[in-house]
Amino acid sequence: MTLVLLTIAGSLVACNIGSYDDAVKRFNSNNQPPPPGPPPPPPPGASFGPNFSEIQTGLFNPSCATVGCHSGANPDAGLNLEAGQSYTMLVGIASSQQPGVQRVNPGNPDLSYLIQKLEGAAGITNGQMPPSGAIPQADIDVVRQWISDGAVDDTAQPGTPIRVASLSPAPGAALTVAPTEINAGFDRDLDASTVNANTFLLVASGGDQVFGNGNDVAITATLISVPGATPQIAVFDVSGVALADDTYEVRLLGNGASVMMDLDANALDGENLGGFPSGNGTAGGDFVAQFSITTPVVIGPTLDEIQAAIFTPMCASCHSGAMPAGELSLVDADTSHAELVGIASTRQVGATRVIIGDPDNSYLIQKLEGAVGIMGVQMPPGGALQPTEIAAIRQWITDGADR
Numbered sequence: 118m119t120l121v122l123l124t125i126a127g128s129l130v131a132c133n134i135g136s137y138d139d140a141v142k143r144f145n146s147n148n149q150p151p152p153p154g155p156p157p158p159p160p161p162g163a164s165f166g167p168n169f170s171e172i173q174t175g176l177f178n179p180s181c182a183t184v185g186c187h188s189g190a191n192p193d194a195g196l197n198l199e200a201g202q203s204y205t206m207l208v209g210i211a212s213s214q215q216p217g218v219q220r221v222n223p224g225n226p227d228l229s230y231l232i233q234k235l236e237g238a239a240g241i242t243n244g245q246m247p248p249s250g251a252i253p254q255a256d257i258d259v260v261r262q263w264i265s266d267g268a269v270d271d272t273a274q275p276g277t278p279i280r281v282a283s284l285s286p287a288p289g290a291a292l293t294v295a296p297t298e299i300n301a302g303f304d305r306d307l308d309a310s311t312v313n314a315n316t317f318l319l320v321a322s323g324g325d326q327v328f329g330n331g332n333d334v335a336i337t338a339t340l341i342s343v344p345g346a347t348p349q350i351a352v353f354d355v356s357g358v359a360l361a362d363d364t365y366e367v368r369l370l371g372n373g374a375s376v377m378m379d380l381d382a383n384a385l386d387g388e389n390l391g392g393f394p395s396g397n398g399t400a401g402g403d404f405v406a407q408f409s410i411t412t413p414v415v416i417g418p419t420l421d422e423i424q425a426a427i428f429t430p431m432c433a434s435c436h437s438g439a440m441p442a443g444e445l446s447l448v449d450a451d452t453s454h455a456e457l458v459g460i461a462s463t464r465q466v467g468a469t470r471v472i473i474g475d476p477d478n479s480y481l482i483q484k485l486e487g488a489v490g491i492m493g494v495q496m497p498p499g500g501a502l503q504p505t506e507i508a509a510i511r512q513w514i515t516d517g518a519d520r
Contacts, residue, residue: 163253163255163256163258163259164253164255164256165256165259166259167259167260167262167263167266168263168269168271169204169263169268169269169270169271169272170271170272172259172260172263173200173203173272175256176252176256176260177198177199177200177203178200180247180249180252181198181246181247182197182198182199182200182203186247187199190287190288190289191287191289191290192287194212194213194214195213195285195286195287195290196213196220197283197287201282201304201393201394202282202283202302202393204270204272204282204302204349205282205283205300205302205303205347205349205350206220206283206285206300206302207220207221207231207268208220208221208223208268208270208346208347208349208350209221209222209223209344209346209347209350210285210300210347210350211297211298212230214230214241214242214243215230215233215241215242218230218233221264221268222264223264223267223268223346223347224264224265224267224268225264225265226260226261226264226265229264231260231264232257232260232261232264234246235251235252235257235260236254236257237251270349274305275304275305277383277386277396277398278379278383278384278385278386278396278399278400278401279303279304279305279307279377279378279379279383279385279386280303280304280305280385280386280387280394280395280396281301281302281303281369281385281387281389281393281394281395281396281404282302282303282304282349282393282394282395283300283301283302283393284299284300284301284302284367284393284404284406285299285300286299286408287408288389288406288407288408289406289407289408290408290409291408291409291411292408292409292410292411293410293411293412293413294410294412295355295359295360295410295412296355296360297354297355297356298352298353298354298355298356299319299352299353299355299367300350300351300352300353301317301350301351301352301353301367301369301404302349302350303349303350303351303379304349304394305349305379305380306348306349306379306380307343307348307349307350307351307377307378307379307380308377308378308379308380308382309342309343309348311375311376311377311378312341312342312343312351312377313341313375314337314338314341315370315375316369316370316375316376316377317338317341317351317353317368317369317370317377318335318366318367318368318369318370319335319336319338319353319355319365319366319367319368320333320334320335320336320365320366320368321333321334321336321360321361321363321364321365321366322334322363322364322365322366323363324361324363326363326364326409328366336355336358336360336365337358338353338354338355338358339354339355339356339357339358340352340354341353341354342354351369351377353367360410361410362410362411362412363409363410364407364408364409365407365408365409365410366405366406366407367404367405367406367407367408368403368404368405369385369387369403369404369405370385370387370403371384371385371386371387371400371401371402371403371404372384372387372401372402372403376401383400384400384401385400385401385402385403385404386398386399386400386401386402387401387402387403387404388402388403388404389404389405389406413503413505414426414503414505414506415505416505416506416509417509418509418510418512418513418516419513419519420450420453420454420513420518420519420520421450422509423509423510423513424447424449424450424453426506426509427502427506427509427510428447428450428453429447429448429449431497431499431502432447432496432497433447433448435497435498436448443462443463443464444463445457445463445470450520451520454518454520456470457470457471457481457518458470458471458473458518458520459471459472459473462480464480464492464493465480465483465491465492468480468483471514471518472514473514473517473518474514474515474517474518475514476510476511476514476515479514481510481514482507482510482511482514484496485501485502485507485510486507487501
C-alpha cells in the first residue's frame with residue numbers, strides 16, 4: 118500500500134493532475150457522490166370534486182354534520198350541515214358569528230365565512246373548523262372553486278312539490294338575542310312572486326305563549342324577498358323591527374287563496390312533521406314552527422338594582438311581613454341591607470348572611486347556590502337564580518356590600 122501511495126504522489130509531480138486528495142478520489146471510485154434520488158411525490162389531490170353533492174358527501178357529512186356539532190335541532194352557530202339542509206343554510210345566508218359576512222357568498226370565496234373558518238383566517242370567532250383537525254388545503258381549494266363557480270346546487274331536483282328544507286331560527290330555538298331575519302330554505306327554486314306578506318308570516322303570541330286566542334301580534338317585515346342569487350331561500354327581514362321577549366310563530370303557507378309555489382306551480386308541501394324536509398308527499402299544507410326570545414336581564418352590582426330585579430320579585434313574597442321566612446325581611450333595599458350585611462344567620466350557627474368582601478363565606482350566596490351543608494333547601498324555592506343574577510350579588514358583596 119505504501120508503494121501505491123508513493124507512486125500516486127510521484128505521479129502528481131510528473132503529470133500535474135492536481136492534489137494528492139484529488140488523485141485518491143479518482144483512484145477510489147467509492148468516494149464518488151451518489152446519483153440524485155427520485156423526485157418527492159406530489160402532494161395529495163382533493164378527495165372530492167368542485168360540486169355541491171360531492172362536497173356534502175366528502176366534507177360536510179364526515180367532518181361537520183356530526184353529533185353535537187352542525188346537526189340536530191340545535192346545531193352549533195345555528196348552522197345545520199346535514200344533507201338536505203346544508204345548502205339552504207349556507208348560500209346567501211348571513212353568518213351568525215360575523216355580522217355582514219355571508220356563510221357562502223356566490224362567486225366570492227374570500228368573502229365567504231365558510232372559507233374563513235376552514236382556513237382559520239385571522240379574526241374569526243371560536244377558531245378554525247372543524248375542531249377535529251384542519252381540512253387539507255387541496256380540499257378547501259375545491260370548495261373555493263365551487264363558490265367561485267357560483268355555488269350552484271347540483272343535487273337532483275325532486276319531482277314532488279316544493280318542500281321546506283331548513284329554517285333559521287330553527288324550530289323550537291330559544292334565543293337570547295332577537296334575530297334580524299328569518300330564513301326559510303326549500304328543496305327547489307321558489308316562484309319569487311308567491312313569496313310575500315300573505316304567504317310568509319311571523320306572529321308573536323302577545324306574551325302568553327298561546328296562539329289563536331285573540332291577542333296575537335302580526336309582525337310586519339322590513340322586506341320579504343327571494344334573493345336572485347339564491348332562489349331556494351325566502352327571507353323575512355326584521356332588521357330595525359323591535360322584537361319583544363315572547364314566543365313567535367313562523368307560518369309558510371301552502372293552503373288557502375295565497376300559497377308559496379315552485380316554478381312548476383306546485384303549492385308548498387308544508388306540513389311540519391317534526392323534521393326536514395316538510396310535507397306528506399302531496400301539494401298543499403302549511404309549515405308552522407315556533408321559537409322564543411328571552412333577553413338576559415342585565416343586573417348592575419348595586420343593591421337597588423338587585424332589589425328591583427331579584428329580591429322584590431323573587432324573594433319578598435316569603436321574606437316579608439311580621440314573621441318573614443328565616444326571620445329575614447327583604448321587602449325593600451333599606452331593609453335588605455339592614456338585615457343582611459354583617460348579620461348572623463338564624464338558620465346556620467356561626468354563619469353570617471353577608472360578609473363584606475367575602476361572597477364565598479356569605480350565607481346568602483351559599484343558599485342561592487345550594488352549597489353542601491346548608492340548612493334547608495336552595496333558595497329561592499321556585500327555582501335557582503340564573504348564573505348572571507348570582508354573579509351580580511357576588512359582585513355587590515365583593516365591592517363592599519354598600520347601601
